[in-house]
Amino acid sequence: MSVDSVATTENSIREAARKIFLEKGLAGSRMQDIADAAKINKAMLHYYFRSKEKLFHLIFENELNNLFCNLDEILDSPLPILDKIQLIIERDINTLMDCPQLPIFLLNEMSQCPENFLRCAHRIKAFQRYEKFRAQLEEESKQGRIRAVNPDQVFLNMIALTVYPFIAKPFLSSLFNLCERDYAQFMLERKKEVGRMVIESLRPETQTVMQ
Amino acid sequence: MSVDSVATTENSIREAARKIFLEKGLAGSRMQDIADAAKINKAMLHYYFRSKEKLFHLIFENELNNLFCNLDEILDSPLPILDKIQLIIERDINTLMDCPQLPIFLLNEMSQCPENFLRCAHRIKAFQRYEKFRAQLEEESKQGRIRAVNPDQVFLNMIALTVYPFIAKPFLSSLFNLCERDYAQFMLERKKEVGRMVIESLRPETQTVMQ
DNA sequence: GTCTATAATTTGATAGAC
DNA sequence: GTCTATCAAATTATAGAC
Secondary structure, three states: OOHHHOOOHHHHHHHHHHHHHHHHHHHHOOHHHHHHHHOOOHHHHHHHHOOHHHHHHHHHHHHHHHHHHHHHHHHHOOOOHHHHHHHHHHHHHHHHHHOOOHHHHHHHHHHHOHHHHHHHHOOOHHHHHHHHHHHHHHHHHHOOOOOOOOHHHHHHHHHHHHHHHHHOHHHHHHHOOOOHHHHHHHHHHHHHHHHHHHHHOOOOHHHEOOO | OOHHHOOOHHHHHHHHHHHHHHHHHHHHOOHHHHHHHHOOOHHHHHHHHOOHHHHHHHHHHHHHHHHHHHHHHHHHOOOOHHHHHHHHHHHHHHHHHHOOOHHHHHHHHHHHOHHHHHHHHOOOHHHHHHHHHHHHHHHHHHOOOOOOOOHHHHHHHHHHHHHHHHHOHHHHHHHOOOOHHHHHHHHHHHHHHHHHHHHHOOOOHHHEOOO
16 A cells, blocks of 8 residues: 555545546535545535535546556657557556546546646656667668658557557447456457557558568 | 428527537537527527537437438448448548547547447447457458458557547647648548548558568 | 526535634 | 534425416
């Protein structure tokens, strides 16, 4: 248990707020529900965090940071690009299986209020580090070890294939007719599926035989 | 202009409600804002649609149907599977460039209230039609024209690569440092990028030379 | 059908005792 | 720091005149 997880009132409010906000979003959450979940009085929320918006932004920024410091470590490592890609995919799928509501929570609030996101985006290390990923892809491409690509398209492909199934779970589990257990298995299979797909898309064209 | 677009009060409310709900979601929308957008009185909303929830579900189900009747046509066509895939990608990107908020609106409300979605999912033709897509992929695979695949993974890959960039636009345009115009161009490039990627992932393994 | 006025309830926030 | 009580504003919904 980390230092900021000691059972203070402030921390129990944070935990409760995280739970409720992740579940219902900013507009859908009630201060009363957070107070109930934290088993304290509604007035305490304002004593510690002044307003609903302030409390929300604290949770939002914290979740954003957690997710991306995860990414930052890998981007900054000295690993070859293909290893990095496979590692990012596996780390992301693991993270999201623990907290499947995270992406839709973050993305919905980013859409709703891009300014709030942009205001704290520059503080996220992984955002600068992304340059390194770009440069590494371009270098590998110049050396002919991978095909000539737009690095942004590659990064997007990787994230899309990894994150989307968590966002669209109600839709996909209905379409594919998968129960909770089977959907989890399906997600585990994706570590290979996505890795294979992204890495394959980077293979130099001259080394493949088409049709 | 279609028959249900004649300028009645009811239709102007529908249009206004669509605009506001797509922008802010159910919890974030105010009946007053819808009334203002429709340039009528708040009381009229209840006269025509009884409650906010009823109005919302009408909009939600309508948008869901529109999106999927789009898909249904293609799935039901007699085209070869690779053509269908390319067509779905292009149609989806075109549709979403016209209405970029659509996926996050639908997916957010599906996550928030899966029951409301499941209740009307069985009425969507594309849902039954999906069996045809599955069968077609399996047949092609049996004939050796494409690699052995899990059809659900293939369908998911296609949708994820197409839809995700619209959901994550604020995040991605910041990370990639793209202005509005450049982001649109980036989306247009994806028609080829996604098509190439999905179709390549189906190429039989024996016909490729690795490393 | 359309409007004004208003009821009924919810909700974020504060005052003030302990 | 914590609680009870309460305010003020917002918000869905309805009543009733025209």
